Amino acid sequence: xxxxxxxxxxxxxxxxxxxxxxxxxxxxxxxxxxxxxxxxxxxxxxxxxxxxxxxxxxxxxxxxxxxxxxxxxxxxxxxxxxxxxxxxxxxxxxxxxxxxxxxxxxxxxxxxxxxxxxxxxxxxxxxxxxxxxxxxxxxxxxxxxxxxxxxxxxxxxxxxxxxxxxxxxxxxxxxxxxxxxxxxxxxxxxxxxxxxxxxxxxxxxxxxxxxxxxxxxxxxxxxxxxxxxxxxxxxxxxxxxxxxxxxxxxxxxxxxxxxxxxxxxxxxxxxxxxxxxxxxxxxxxxxxxxxxxxxxxxxxxxxxxxxxxxxxxxxxxxxxxxxxxxxxxxxxxxxxxxxxxxxxxxxxxxxxxxxxxxxxxxxxxxxxxxxxxxxxxxxxxxxxxxxxxxxxxxxxxxxxxxxxxxxxxxxxxxxxxxxxxxxxxxxxxxxxxxxxxxxxxxxxxxxxxxxxxxxxxxxxxxxxxxxxxxxxxxxxxxxxxxxxxxx
Amino acid sequence: xxxxxxxxxxxxxxxxxxxxxxxxxxxxxxxxxxxxxxxxxxxxxxxxxxxxxxxxxxxxxxxxxxxxxxxxxxxxxxxxxxxxxxxxxxxxxxxxxxxxxxxxxxxxxxxxxxxxxxxxxxxxxxxxxxxxxxxxxxxxxxxxxxxxxxxxxxxxxxxxxxxxxxxxxxxxxxxxxxxxxxxxxxxxxxxxxxxxxxxxxxxxxxxxxxxxxxxxxxxxxxxxxxxxxxxxxxxxxxxxxxxxxxxxxxxxxxxxxxxxxxxxxxxxxxxxxxxxxxxxxxxxxxxxxxxxxxxxxxxxxxxxxxxxxxxxxxxxxxxxxxxxxxxxxxxxxxxxxxxxxxxxxxxxxxxxxxxxxxxxxxxxxxxxxxxxxxxxxxxxxxxxxxxxxxxxxxxxxxxxxxxxxxxxxxxxxxxxxxxxxxxxxxxxxxxxxxxxxxxxxxxxxxxxx
Numbered sequence: 040x041x042x043x044x045x046x047x048x049x050x051x052x053x054x055x056x057x058x059x060x061x062x063x064x065x066x067x068x069x070x071x072x073x074x075x076x077x078x079x080x081x082x083x084x085x086x087x088x089x090x091x092x093x094x095x096x097x098x099x100x101x102x103x104x105x106x107x108x109x110x111x112x113x114x115x116x117x118x119x120x121x122x123x124x125x126x127x128x129x130x131x132x133x134x135x136x137x138x139x140x141x142x143x144x145x146x147x148x149x150x151x152x153x154x155x156x157x158x159x160x161x162x163x164x165x166x167x168x169x170x171x172x173x174x175x176x177x178x179x180x181x182x183x184x185x186x187x188x189x190x191x192x193x194x195x196x197x198x199x200x201x202x203x204x205x206x207x208x209x210x211x212x213x214x215x216x217x218x219x220x221x222x223x224x225x226x227x228x229x230x231x232x233x234x235x236x237x238x239x240x241x242x243x244x245x246x247x248x249x250x251x252x253x254x255x256x257x258x259x260x261x262x263x264x265x266x267x268x269x270x271x272x273x274x275x276x277x278x279x280x281x282x283x284x285x286x287x288x289x290x291x292x293x294x295x296x297x298x299x300x301x302x303x304x305x306x307x308x309x310x311x312x313x314x315x316x317x318x319x320x321x322x323x324x325x326x327x328x329x330x331x332x333x334x335x336x337x338x339x340x341x342x343x344x345x346x347x348x349x350x351x352x353x354x355x356x357x358x359x360x361x362x363x364x365x366x367x368x369x370x371x372x373x374x375x376x377x378x379x380x381x382x383x384x385x386x387x388x389x390x391x392x393x394x395x396x397x398x399x400x401x402x403x404x405x406x407x408x409x410x411x412x413x414x415x416x417x418x419x420x421x422x423x424x425x426x427x428x429x430x431x432x433x434x435x436x437x438x439x440x441x442x443x444x445x446x447x448x449x450x451x452x453x454x455x456x457x458x459x460x461x462x463x464x465x466x467x468x469x470x471x472x473x474x475x476x477x478x479x480x481x482x483x484x485x486x487x488x489x490x491x492x493x494x495x496x497x498x499x500x501x502x503x504x505x506x507x508x509x510x511x512x513x514x515x516x517x518x519x520x521x522x523x524x525x526x
Numbered sequence: 527x528x529x530x531x532x533x534x535x536x537x538x539x540x541x542x543x544x545x546x547x548x549x550x551x552x553x554x555x556x557x558x559x560x561x562x563x564x565x566x567x568x569x570x571x572x573x574x575x576x577x578x579x580x581x582x583x584x585x586x587x588x589x590x591x592x593x594x595x596x597x598x599x600x601x602x603x604x605x606x607x608x609x610x611x612x613x614x615x616x617x618x619x620x621x622x623x624x625x626x627x628x629x630x631x632x633x634x635x636x637x638x639x640x641x642x643x644x645x646x647x648x649x650x651x652x653x654x655x656x657x658x659x660x661x662x663x664x665x666x667x668x669x670x671x672x673x674x675x676x677x678x679x680x681x682x683x684x685x686x687x688x689x690x691x692x693x694x695x696x697x698x699x700x701x702x703x704x705x706x707x708x709x710x711x712x713x714x715x716x717x718x719x720x721x722x723x724x725x726x727x728x729x730x731x732x733x734x735x736x737x738x739x740x741x742x743x744x745x746x747x748x749x750x751x752x753x754x755x756x757x758x759x760x761x762x763x764x765x766x767x768x769x770x771x772x773x774x775x776x777x778x779x780x781x782x783x784x785x786x787x788x789x790x791x792x793x794x795x796x797x798x799x800x801x802x803x804x805x806x807x808x809x810x811x812x813x814x815x816x817x818x819x820x821x822x823x824x825x826x827x828x829x830x831x832x833x834x835x836x837x838x839x840x841x842x843x844x845x846x847x848x849x850x851x852x853x854x855x856x857x858x859x860x861x862x863x864x865x866x867x868x869x870x871x872x873x874x875x876x877x878x879x880x881x882x883x884x885x886x887x888x889x890x891x892x893x894x895x896x897x898x899x900x901x902x903x904x905x906x907x908x909x910x911x912x913x914x915x916x917x918x919x920x921x922x923x924x925x926x927x928x929x930x931x932x933x934x935x936x937x938x939x940x941x942x943x944x945x946x947x948x949x950x951x952x953x954x955x956x957x958x959x960x961x962x963x964x965x966x967x968x969x970x971x972x973x974x975x
Contacts, residue, residue: 043832047644070886086873101638104640128624141605316621319626361697440633471534
């Protein structure tokens with residue numbers, strides 16, 4: 040079964056073509072007449088030459104070497120790999136959306152602006168925020184936007200000493216990276232034995248240098264921060280703001296809202312909660328919502344409505360400026376909006392309910408075999424620690440590889456960092472009970488395999504198109520592009 | 527009913543599962559949410575639509591918009607109406623690709639990983655660079671993050687950016703730099719080009735990155751000769767934002783000494799989509815790889831010696847380095863980059879050169895025809911690629927309104943970006959435009975005022 044796949048470049052034949060273009064019908068001039076000789080490319084362009092069918096077969100074969108939600112169960116913790124409804128894909132490519140130029144006159148973009156406006160109304164209701172920008176192209180981009188807005192707010196009040204952002208230890212790695220990118224210092228807040236943010240440590244840490252607390256709630260441990268009210272109070276009392284990382288919003292839709300918990304700024308990962316596909320690494324979309332007092336700092340343009348007319352609104356007095364060349368990933372917003380319209384209030388709440396039932400159910404099955412460090416009601420995800428298995432010779436990463444052999448996408452591994460040998464499992468709302476049962480049975484079998492022959496498990500996978508790949512070699516001897524002379 | 531069919535649990539499933547969990551009701555699973563923050567009502571959202579109703583609604587919204595299929599577009603400024611081969615959507619529409627996450631498990635993600643590796647290679651073939659990443663969000667954020675890379679590499683905190691670089695990209699750059707306390711200074715323009723003597727005056731040993739665009743925002747082909755030497759003389763980094771579709775004809779940025787090449791890749795078979803998703807291209811000389819943000823795929827072997835691909839050099843990235851990472855980017859525009867890779871593979875060197883040549887020829891024809899009209903003049907003289915600027919005899923918004931009556935999407939008004947340029951427009955002409963379409967535009971312009 041195992042074999043490498045030839046690269047495009049290795050299949051190239053001079054003179055082969057995979058395109059068809061109309062011929063040039065304007066009077067032609069010589070190249071030298073139009074472009075200074077010295078500005079012209081001197082080396083011929085080296086790109087592969089393939090037929091159209093060659094291109095199609097190449098990528099079709101590549102697609103068979105890839106695993107998606109449509110292939111099977113994908114319980115990748117914190118990534119919310121729910122089913123991506125097909126109607127979303129259909130509507131996003133309607134020519135009236137897909138082939139619009141961002142600078143078109145307003146009267147030719149009313150449908151697009153109406154969509155963005157209505158999507159914003161939905162997001163406001165879902166999160167209890169007062170205004171949204173759709174510019175951020177991904178969750179991390181949303182985090183940066185949110186922190187910039189917070190920064191602009193503090194600066195506008197002459198509050199220049201706030202240089203710290205507090206982050207719980209359980210946070211996703213983007214949070215601290217975002218904090219540095221926004222020019223802030225990171226202050227890590229520990230978690231208590233229950234896995235929740237240590238409230239006393241938080242109270243200790245906040246002061247007049249606190250710009251914000253960044254929090255994911257429920258956390259990456261899948262636990263709801265029950266003390267959110269005193270936490271919010273502690274941060275607000277010293278003049279700091281609360282930032283909600285929406286990575287895990289899928290657990291609480293219709294049950295509670297970030298704005299009601301005291302958050303001032305929110306970003307959503309609509310490629311998680313609102314069902315848009317992740318595309319093998321994007322495009323995502325990370326709309327940012329804020330409370331009233333932060334609206335003047337949002338990026339421009341916003342989408343506004345006057346009577347029956349929708350328009351791009353540049354009248355944002357203290358705007359941070361622009362986060363994206365245009366208005367963000369409109370094409371992704373179309374899909375999320377469609378999902379929201381089809382689910383409605385009841386459907387979204389039911390999605391959260393089922394996500395939480397699925398997570399708790401799977402946890403109760405797995406804890407019969409595996410160690411669950413935070414054994415309490417969880418929200419959308421939970422953590423298994425493979426520390427005992429690791430002692431037997433096969434850890435979290437090896438269990439993940441064993442799952443590959445059984446046609447499951449593994450959970451997130453080695454994260455969050457505060458749990459040794461962590462497997463972070465998020466079954467989400469679009470999976471059937473039978474799927475969870477099958478996954479649990481497989482996990483049980485893997486545990487048995489480790490008991491019998493841990494060494495074998497530690498060397499998997501065995502049924503994949505390539506075996507375990509040498510990541511160390513890839514770092515020590517980086518080969519980042521194909522080169523002709525190296526073959 | 528709406529979208530509830532996406533949720534497979536039946537009432538009986540739920541009962542059984544709650545029993546297994548050991549709780550008596552769903553409510554018990556949410557008891558950890560304090561009453562004070564619980565939503566005491568249902569969300570107020572429009573009532574759910576069935577799939578067909580949703581299609582109808584979305585189709586109605588879409589039909590309110592004009593677009594490239596029912597208008598002839600001469601709009602540019604970073605997003606263009608280029609030809610998109612049919613193969614692209616059939617490949618990016620394969621759900622093994624589009625429903626996958628970032629390839630954290632390489633053994634079952636070889637499809638995406640190899641596609642990224644090939645994409646990186648083709649971007650390097652176009653730009654002459656030695657490494658490329660898996661993509662950035664768009665041209666604007668690629669410029670900003672590229673400028674930051676220069677700061678990281680030189681340990682300096684100030685960059686120079688030409689005023690001929692897209693004002694949209696400069697706005698993003700300003701924002702990124704302002705927030706982290708880095709400094710941006712503008713290099714003025716002279717006759718539409720980067721003012722060389724101003725650049726030399728401002729250049730010093732405190733400058734990290736010099737940012738230019740080729741062709742520049744006005745469509746002009748900048749004279750790059752000698753710039754890299756001057757920049758390197760101060761141990762600074764030369765960053766160039768390039769239109770990838772110009773590169774089959776124009777010098778590869780490596781030929782004039784660029785260190786980092788970024789750009790907007792929308793022209794590579796990406797639907798304009800009202801400005802997003804777009805494709806940020808980022809490539810560099812290999813010595814800058816440690817400062818490069820984002821995902822990078824690399825080649826390696828498996829336990830049996832088979833060639834395979836992984837995400838590599840991850841110690842640069844946020845999930846490992848946390849606050850020390852050069853950027854927080856994780857999700858990028860992977861599926862868009864896949865589409866761009868399919869575009870480059872299908873077009874090949876000949877097809878891409880033909881596209882570039884037709885853009886050049888057709889834009890030159892349009893420019894010559896328009897500026898031959900009374901009241902229409904070049905804003906700036908000099909060689910242009912697929913865009914050019916002209917002064918028009920009146921308000922550009924009025925002109926565009928008139929053109930719209932003939933289903934023409936006219937040029938982009940320059941005044942919002944360059945207040946000194948009144949009644950000036952930026953026109954783009956791609957390989958899709960025909961002589962007849964250009965002649966119609968010219969006739970309409972002639973008949974105006």
